Amino acid sequence: MEPRLLHPPKWPLKFLRFFLKTDYLEEIEGDMEEIFRENAERFSVRKANRLYTWEMIKLLRPNLVRNLELLQTMNELPMFSNYFKVSIRGLMKNPLNSFINIFGLSAAIGICVFAYAFTRWTYSTDQFHEHKQEVYLVTFFANRDGAAQQFGRTPRPLGEMLRNDLAHIKKVCRVEDRNVVMKYEDNVFHERVRYTDPEFLEMFTFPLKWGTSKSLADVNSIILSEDMSVKYFGEANPVGLDIQVVFGKGRSKSFKISGVAKEFPKARTISFDFLINLENLRTSEPGYDMHDWNAFVDATFIEIDQPSDLKDIEQGMDKYKKLQNEAVQQDWALSSFGFEPLATLHERSEYIRDDISRSSSSNYKTIMFMVIIAIFILALACFNYINIAIATAAKRLKEIGVRKSIGATRRVVIVQFLTENIVVTCFALIFGLFLGYAFFIPGFEGLWHFSMGFTLNDPALWIYLPAVLLLTSLASGIYPAFYISRFQVVGILKGSVKFGQKNPLTRIFLGMQLALGCIFITIATTFTQNNSYMATRSWGYNQAETLYANVPDHDAYEELNALLSRDPDVISVSGSTHHLGKSHTTAVLHFPEREYEVDQLSVDANYFETMGLHLTQGRVFNPHEGSDKQAVIVNELLVKNLAWESAIGQHFSIDSVQYEVVGVVKDFHSYSFAKPLRPTIFRVTDRNEYRYLSLRVRPGTEIKTLKEVQAKWIQLFPEIPFEGGLQEDTWTGYFESMRIFDIVWLVFSFIAVSLASLGLYGLITLNVAGRVKEFSVRKVLGAGTRDIALNITRQYLVLLTVALLIGAPAGYLITKSLFDFAFPYHIPVNLFSASGAVVILVLILLLTVYSQIRRISKSNPVNGLKVE
Amino acid sequence: MKKTKLGEFEELVLLTVATLQGDAYGVEIKRELESRLKERLSVGSIQSALKRMEDKGFLTSQFGEPTQKRGGKRKRIYATTSHGRRVLEEMRDIRASLWKAMPNLAQSLNVV
Numbered sequence: 001m002e003p004r005l006l007h008p009p010k011w012p013l014k015f016l017r018f019f020l021k022t023d024y025l026e027e028i029e030g031d032m033e034e035i036f037r038e039n040a041e042r043f044s045v046r047k048a049n050r051l052y053t054w055e056m057i058k059l060l061r062p063n064l065v066r067n068l069e070l071l072q073t074m075n076e077l078p079m080f081s082n083y084f085k086v087s088i089r090g091l092m093k094n095p096l097n098s099f100i101n102i103f104g105l106s107a108a109i110g111i112c113v114f115a116y117a118f119t120r121w122t123y124s125t126d127q128f129h130e131h132k133q134e135v136y137l138v139t140f141f142a143n144r145d146g147a148a149q150q151f152g153r154t155p156r157p158l159g160e161m162l163r164n165d166l167a168h169i170k171k172v173c174r175v176e177d178r179n180v181v182m183k184y185e186d187n188v189f190h191e192r193v194r195y196t197d198p199e200f201l202e203m204f205t206f207p208l209k210w211g212t213s214k215s216l217a218d219v220n221s222i223i224l225s226e227d228m229s230v231k232y233f234g235e236a237n238p239v240g241l242d243i244q245v246v247f248g249k250g251r252s253k254s255f256k257i258s259g260v261a262k263e264f265p266k267a268r269t270i271s272f273d274f275l276i277n278l279e280n281l282r283t284s285e286p287g288y289d290m291h292d293w294n295a296f297v298d299a300t301f302i303e304i305d306q307p308s309d310l311k312d313i314e315q316g317m318d319k320y321k322k323l324q325n326e327a328v329q330q331d332w333a334l335s336s337f338g339f340e341p342l343a344t345l346h347e348r349s350e351y352i353r354d355d356i357s358r359s360s361s362s363n364y365k366t367i368m369f370m371v372i373i374a375i376f377i378l379a380l381a382c383f384n385y386i387n388i389a390i391a392t393a394a395k396r397l398k399e400i401g402v403r404k405s406i407g408a409t410r411r412v413v414i415v416q417f418l419t420e421n422i423v424v425t426c427f428a429l430i431f432g433l434f435l436g437y438a439f440f441i442p443g444f445e446g447l448w449h450f451s452m453g454f455t456l457n458d459p460a461l462w463i464y465l466p467a468v469l470l471l472t473s474l475a476s477g478i479y480p481a482f483y484i485s486r487f488q489v490v491g492i493l494k495g496s497v498k499f500g501q502k503n504p505l506t507r508i509f510l511g512m513q514l515a516l517g518c519i520f521i522t523i524a525t526t527f528t529q530n531n532s533y534m535a536t537r538s539w540g541y542n543q544a545e546t547l548y549a550n551v552p553d554h555d556a557y558e559e560l561n562a563l564l565s566r567d568p569d570v571i572s573v574s575g576s577t578h579h580l581g582k583s584h585t586t587a588v589l590h591f592p593e594r595e596y597e598v599d600q601l602s603v604d605a606n607y608f609e610t611m612g613l614h615l616t617q618g619r620v621f622n623p624h625e626g627s628d629k630q631a632v633i634v635n636e637l638l639v640k641n642l643a644w645e646s647a648i649g650q651h652f653s654i655d656s657v658q659y660e661v662v663g664v665v666k667d668f669h670s671y672s673f674a675k676p677l678r679p680t681i682f683r684v685t686d687r688n689e690y691r692y693l694s695l696r697v698r699p700g701t702e703i704k705t706l707k708e709v710q711a712k713w714i715q716l717f718p719e720i721p722f723e724g725g726l727q728e729d730t731w732t733g734y735f736e737s738m739r740i741f742d743i744v745w746l747v748f749s750f751i752a753v754s755l756a757s758l759g760l761y762g763l764i765t766l767n768v769a770g771r772v773k774e775f776s777v778r779k780v781l782g783a784g785t786r787d788i789a790l791n792i793t794r795q796y797l798v799l800l801t802v803a804l805l806i807g808a809p810a811g812y813l814i815t816k817s818l819f820d821f822a823f824p825y826h827i828p829v830n831l832f833s834a835s836g837a838v839v840i841l842v843l844i845l846l847l848t849v850y851s852q853i854r855r856i857s858k859s860n861p862v863n864g865l866k867v868e
Numbered sequence: 869m870k871k872t873k874l875g876e877f878e879e880l881v882l883l884t885v886a887t888l889q890g891d892a893y894g895v896e897i898k899r900e901l902e903s904r905l906k907e908r909l910s911v912g913s914i915q916s917a918l919k920r921m922e923d924k925g926f927l928t929s930q931f932g933e934p935t936q937k938r939g940g941k942r943k944r945i946y947a948t949t950s951h952g953r954r955v956l957e958e959m960r961d962i963r964a965s966l967w968k969a970m971p972n973l974a975q976s977l978n979v980v
Binding site: 028034061062 | 893912934937942
């Protein structure tokens with residue numbers, strides 16, 4: 001290449017011309033160009049360009065750059081450095097005030113950082129998929145109880161038909177999850193396997209660490225997640241090894257491991273432990289019919305080229321709707337199909353029943369709460385700052401007067417105060433980031449046992465933080481800056497201006513702080529009370545002396561039952577298809593005039609006695625095999641909702657079979673208290689459908705019996721790991737999460753209250769310090785400690801009373817709506833719940849005032865009078 | 869010594885200028901130093917050293933001829949001043965005397 005034709009890149013040159021001293025320009029430009037040509041000959045032009053740009057950047061040296069000279073000639077720089085110096089001195093001079101300001105602001109900023117991390121985590125859920133805009137979940141709408149609902153499942157044949165019929169659809173993958181037992185040498189565990197089409201790994205972005213994703217097309221291949229690979233094989237590469245999958249009794253298959261996925265991103269709802277080809281369903285479930293419109297797969301995803309094609313596809317769906325509705329019972333008729341883009345699936349999953357990506361949909365609500373709390377606490381910290389700034393302004397009047405008289409305009413004074421404020425906020429930002437990063441985020445993650453994957457090298461964070469900095473400095477600094485800069489020089493220097501002691505706004509801010517503190521304490525104490533209330537709430541059945549175990553089939557049930565019924569500690573044994581707290585199904589009841597959806601549990605006659613369900617009317621099922629096939633037992637809620645005057649003898653049909661109500665049981669919580677009660681029916685189960693064995697034992701023998709059951713299980717079924725336990729332990733997770741809510745609110749209210757009380761303390765201290773002379777005069781004239789105490793207290797007591805009169809009812813209302821919103825069942829919230837908050841705040845005020853009174857009563861009035 | 873403060877890198881650059889005589893301009897100095905030090909140097913570091921020493925009076929400079937290679941821009945040829953040479957000699961003498969003193973020092977330390 002002819003070197004003469006080459007020219008160095010333009011923009012670094014422009015940059016150079018802008019920054020470099022003009023005297024040096026010709027020489028250095030020439031040098032750079034010469035080196036560039038040389039490099040271009042030696043290396044590639046691209047590398048020469050890169051080196052050229054890099055060299056340009058390295059030319060930014062103080063003695064070569066001209067703009068620094070320019071800066072030095074401006075007097076803004078020394079001015080700002082003076083502001084900086086003054087603010088640092090101010091911080092050092094009043095360590096208490098600085099501490100209150102910086103501590104408060106950093107706690108608030110820490111919470112803001114935490115809220116940011118949580119929001120980012122939630123909104124990034126499932127966003128890592130490359131094709132998230134083109135992949136859709138197939139859903140359908142159907143009428144249940146008169147309301148249209150969206151369902152995340154799909155009729156089984158639909159996926160295959162969509163793939164074959166519609167040209168717009170590029171890829172289709174169906175997903176079906178099953179529980180299996182996984183065996184590799186001595187490692188035997190219950191696992192969940194995802195059956196899917198080979199396209200799964202193309203539509204979803206899950207890169208593999210080892211192996212190839214194409215291998216999923218082979219029915220004998222299995223792909224593991226990284227976690228599972230570590231669980232079974234440690235750090236070694238398992239690709240090529242065989243692993244045994246036990247689908248059910250007598251049905252198992254050996255798979256060759258053909259891939260291991262890389263670690264999944266933290267924020268995800270759709271992933272997998274084990275992936276195998278969907279075709280394997282034919283092996284694992286001989287009865288599985290892919291063409292049955294009556295049955296569903298867990299999910300069907302489609303991928304299309306253009307989002308605009310979706311309209312065409314939607315119009316083409318009527319054909320399938322007809323097919324589906326012809327095949328199924330009338331109650332399951334669907335009204336239309338719909339498509340949910342993967343990009344927004346997680347956000348919408350709350351509203352889609354049986355949706356594959358459902359997980360922590362309440363996170364979006366939590367974000368709202370967190371933003372409100374962050375704003376509240378930030379407001380508390382800003383109020384502190386404003387109050388202290390105004391109260392201390394009196395001490396700085398002379399400084400402002402001097403500045404103004406040597407030519408500072410009001411604007412300059414405002415800029416000075418805002419600068420000081422930004423300095424304080426900067427410190428707070430550093431501490432706050434540290435607090436958030438080192439305490440709030442790991443603390444929260446530790447409580448919930450998950451990771452939000454928060455890092456400091458997130459570019460959006462570095463936009464967010466300066467935004468918080470700016471907002472906080474403006475919110476806290478604007479008012480004091482304008483207020484202080486308002487005063488006239490003459491007035492200040494003559495000493496006729498006095499302010500900072502009786503500013504009405506200061507009182508309003510303090511009052512708001514106390515009211516906010518009151519609200520936070522109310523919420524936190526109610527949470528604590530609620531937890532102990534929930535722990536003693538009745539479940540509607542007896543949890544204490546019951547045990548359960550999953551059984552693979554009826555034979556296993558009989559074998560275990562035979563062993564257990566000989567045990568003297570066992571009072572009663574029962575078999576069931578569903579189990580309280582574990583599983584249920586839904587059914588639609590048909591009446592001549594309406595349809596009604598209920599939960600359904602299939603159990604045997606012994607179940608009511610075993611689980612301690614209270615029968616209030618009628619009878620339980622007849623224990624003879626084959627009887628009561630058309631009898632149901634309902635719960636009280638169902639009776640109430642259907643407004644039956646007498647439940648016994650009522651008729652309805654399910655799937656065209658007529659049923660009669662023979663008994664009513666008291667309402668019970670099938671799942672945790674977090675779920676509202678549902679109208680429920682019990683039906684007699686078929687022996688061959690037994691999946692659970694439940695036991696009632698003599699009080700005190702629960703643990704012992706559980707150990708025996710486990711020991712017997714190992715004898716009977718060495719191949720299958722034991723699943724089951726105490727009925728009470730089903731809820732450990734629920735109570736644990738309630739405890740965590742409690743801790744989180746306690747932390748919030750602790751921060752809020754310490755901010756409010758620090759603000760109160762700071763303000764009272766300043767107020768008393770400003771009135772030393774007055775108190776000394778009072779003392780000299782004979783005022784006792786009591787008079788002075790009354791004098792100080794009266795001023796704040798009015799304020800506190802007003803704050804509590806607002807805060808207590810507000811706390812009550814907010815707590816009530818929060819609890820009604822978050823929990824279907826909770827402790828009754830009333831005005832008493834706020835009383836704890838009132839007591840705490842009054843105590844804090846009295847303690848603060850007392851500490852100041854002690855100081856005054858011990859001081860010598862002569863010293864007080866000598867002050868200036 | 870204090871008046872004639874000369875950094876380590878500056879001293880190297882000054883020596884190079886003295887060695888190169890009439891050929892001493894930015895790129896040549898850089899090339900020469902790079903080959904002797906066996907490491908890459910940035911234009912910025914050389915230029916800032918040159919400018920600093922010019923301010924201190926160790927160097928003078930004048931424009932040379934424009935060349936095609938430099939896109940028609942003139943070189944700036946540097947030369948050492950007599951003050952610069954004196955400082956360099958002073959530095960060399962100080963170093964030499966220190967080197968001379970070293971073996972004796974080491975021996976006496978060993979004896980103790």
